[in-house]
Amino acid sequence: MSKREKQAIGQQILTAFRAAGAEEVAPDLLLPAETLLDLYGEDIRARAYVTQDPIRGEVMLRPDFTVPVVQMHMENGAEPARYCYLGEVFRKQDHGENQPEHPRDNEYLQAGFELFARDPDADAEVFALFHGILAPLNLQASMGDMDLLMDAVRALPLSGARRAALLHHIWRPRRFARLLARFSAPAEGRNFSESPTTWTGLRSPDEMQERIDRLQADAGEQPLSSQWVERLERLFAVQAPAPQALAQLRQLATEIPDIHEAVDRLERNLADLARRGIDTDAIHFDASHGRHTMEYYDGMTFSFAAAGRADWPPVASGGRYDALAAVLGQAKGRSIPAVGGIIRPGLVYELGGLA
Structure with missing residues (x-):
């Protein structure tokens, strides 16, 4: 060509x-x-x-x-x-x-x-x-909504640091899954013994101390309940023609109330598309669609394959x-x-x- x-x-x-x-x-x-x-x-x-x-x-x-x-x-x-x-x-x-x-x-x-x-x-x-x-x-037209997933993560009963870590890796499914598994298990204690040796490395002593403090604070975290893990996994796995997916998401919103606004927005978008003459039944909705696109997308995502x-x-x-x-x-x-x-x-x- x-x-x-x-x-x-x-x-x-x-x-x-x-x-x-x-x-x-x-x-x-x-x-x-x-x-x-x-x-x-x-x-x-x-x-x-x-x-x-x-x-x-x-x-x-x-x-x-x-x-x-x-x-x-x-x-x-x-x-x-x-x-x-x-x-x-x-x-x-x-x-x-x-x-x-x-x-x-x-x-x-x-x-x-x-x-x-x-x-x-x-x-x-x-x-x-x-x-x-x-x-x-x-x-094949496909659609997702990153705000839907991020709202669900923000709703998790976790510390701000743990939620921030999950949000940071939401576009990296394997890392995200490993973090979720770690946060769902009892935290491991960290022992940082005192040493008279000089700090070395690219990070400053203050940055390294801040990291140590975060790890020590993390050791006191309570594990995320299996109920929340199961809800999140069901949300991330939603795949269906868009109107059917909307119905599934409505049901999930009764268990994760923080996604109500994103679900309402999806409903409005599908109604707007239908008014423009587009068959929304032919659009495949994949809740995890945006996790495989550029990291700066934070709302609706779409692709044509x-x-x-x-x-x-x-x-x-x-x-x-x-x-x-x-x-x-x-x-x-x-x-x-x-x-x-x-x-x-x-x-x-x-x-x-x-x-």
Whole structure:
């Protein structure tokens, strides 16, 4: 497949985004690494291409568009605002030391749309836009809601430190499961003997002492009851056509009252989509859907996947990222809800295009 063919499909998608009222933007290809590392943590290093500039310091080839688009909007964007873009992103895709038989592209095109608005139907607007553009491909639409899961974790009868640890690892299912198992068992006592030796390492003595204090405090925690673990596991496992999943979540909300608001919002979103002519029975709801997407999504998440292509990433994906927009807007004293997503023109081409 030539770049020209991928670009042609990208332009076709871009035209649809512009028709939806979006202004086209072109963020820089080389971004300051500090901001991205602050937002994503050091884990992003394993996926991004990082280099050193003698003037700018550490910089990173653009791993996605969302952060620079949000930064640009916070500088001088109006409300509401819609942006679209088309360009390359760069991510390390394959792990290990040997080249796989079918390597994934490390450089590929993304066409994206971002909406900054306080309208309650913004989630439905973005989902419906992507649904309409991709309709010729007969993809499987899936949906989740990270706020639903995070509200359930915040409701756990745990200390603030333990809840914060679970929330931090909610996008890492294996680590999350290990933490949940540890917090469900009696805490192990920690013995930190006094030593006259000098502190060594990259952390300061105060940071290390703070860590020791946290571990010692943790030893006094009561284990999480099996009832709460079972409720959480049932919530995370909800998978069904969206209307059926909504009914299951309504039942779970009687046991986890803190998720009522997120369940109400899901109901409104599904009603908004139905009013836009979308068959919500054809949308697969997966409560853990957002745990496998970018970490900055904190509300509705969605994806469109090709049947029979389990080895592919989603053809399109996106979601709500209010917290990210708030963090990036702090310096300007601004905060506005945001939702957006991307489409991979290369995969659209592989499926025969949109014509």
